Amino acid sequence: MTRTALFSNRRTVIANTVLLLAMLTVVLASLAMGTLHIPPDQVVHALLGQGDPLTRMVVHDLRLQRSIAGLASGAALAVAGCVMQSLARNRLATPGIIGIDNAATAFAVASVVGTGIALAPSTMALVGAATATALAFGLAGANGTRGYRFIIAGLGIGAIAGAITQLMLSQVAIDDANAAYPWTVGSLNSRDRTSILILSAGLLTGYLCLQALARSLNALQFSDPVAVALGIRLRTLRVIGLSLSVLLTGCAVAVCGPVGLIALIAPELARTVCRPGRMPITASALAGATLMLAADTIGRTLFSPLEVPVGVITAILGSPYLLWILLRPANRSMR
């Protein structure tokens, strides 16, 4: 290893450490804050199984599961976004923008409002995600994930899926529509244990597969001829990468609904802080988990006891950051 490599690796290590610390801080805050405020030291005690029963109950049974749901869904969305951006070599190509979220939502809502589909909402979300991606991929034609056709096809599919969701909600009884509402805004309020378990398994699988493929995926940043000349099997790698990001998105949407912008902003942040020329999978995961949980904690406590869905918070806080990224003069993230 040359000195250079060691130095730039150190940059990524430092970035990941800082992100990890930020994530742990947010976890602590999310467990401490709420209608009942618990001091941080008591939170740690409760986590270790000590302290008074009420605190333990609040931390373990009420807040911990929600925090885990937030971390895992944020990480999954961010990693999915990071992979898809790299495959498409376009920063706009995130699952939210190319309609995967919307399609997953439409399928989940269809299952909630009872259109005679027997599958659970979370399974339907995954089916929806896969359907949307397959359609976008098919409509993009020979170019595959490259170029604007993929994004435009995805935008169209997303719009149609969104319209179908609205149509379904307007046609059913108010109680059914209420039951389906959390699916449409993006919220961590409606998570169930099974979906979180599926998400955690999906996240672990996706993350490990991507780490194994990291070296090849890095070479995708070059033009197609360069990547092929380096011995990359483009088609296979793209199909695998796309499948993994669909898996991650589907699992995440099944838990938190369509939370926008995490998949766009977290990888962007990761690219800014990490060593250039590498796909920042770990940093994206950490940044996504941190942002999602922070947004949810803010949404939960800002107008307490009223709760603002996490999707609304990410939209309000994320948009200015997104604009800043897009408008700042030295645009140094993808190329």
Place this chain on the structure above:
Amino acid sequence: MNQNAVHTLAAEQLSLAHGKTVISEGLDLTLPTSKVTAIVGPNGCGKSTLLNGLARIHKPSAGSVLLNGRDIHTLPTRTVAQRLALLPQDNTAPEGLTVSDLIRFGRQPHQGWLSAWNHDDQQAFETAVTAGDLEDLLDRPLDTLSGGQRQRAWIAMAVAQQTPLLLLDEPTSALDLGHQIEVFELIRTLSGQGKTIAMVVHDLASASRYADHMIAMKGGRVLREGSPRQVVTPELVRDLYGIHCDLIEDPATGSPLLVNVRRAH
């Protein structure tokens, strides 16, 4: 892999097309081993397409490209990448990528799934750095380099691939004269080390000066093939570019020089 074994690259009845537009039909050629071959011809004559075809980037519509006698599209792309390197025209790099990182990518075809950077990789890396004369530029991001330095870095990446065959698509386009010479001399050095090289070149004079073998193309066909002295004649120049010229011998190198160039009437 045995570096000393003779590796051959040839086209056999090779036809190339962009969609339904036929570019070339029935090309037969073999790259001379350990020599520099220049592919020349006017814009749109199919020389880049031919190079991409030889490098298995462009799939043939008929016929085949043979690497060591075997159809290149039946070989695993990784195996091909251990024998054949390509410097394409479109070589944009991710922003912020340093010279050293770029050269490391050249080791991709030799590295296993999870295997670490080993002694061979380091040696190949150092050889490539020396070949490209890039010792002082290793930490520099590519986007801060001059055109010539950047091109040297890309060639160094291909060198790090340690392939007996090297294909270059217009390696000196958009470079000033000094940087062109820099790159051509690097190519000569690599050829001196036994590599078989093919390059697409626009400038007939540089092609004559730096290549051992020349393939002149027009309209997707090979008009003439041989040593630069045999190939470059006033008639060929007229056929290729529609211009008249006289030829003299470069007093220093003996390679053909175009003088008194004027439009054909």
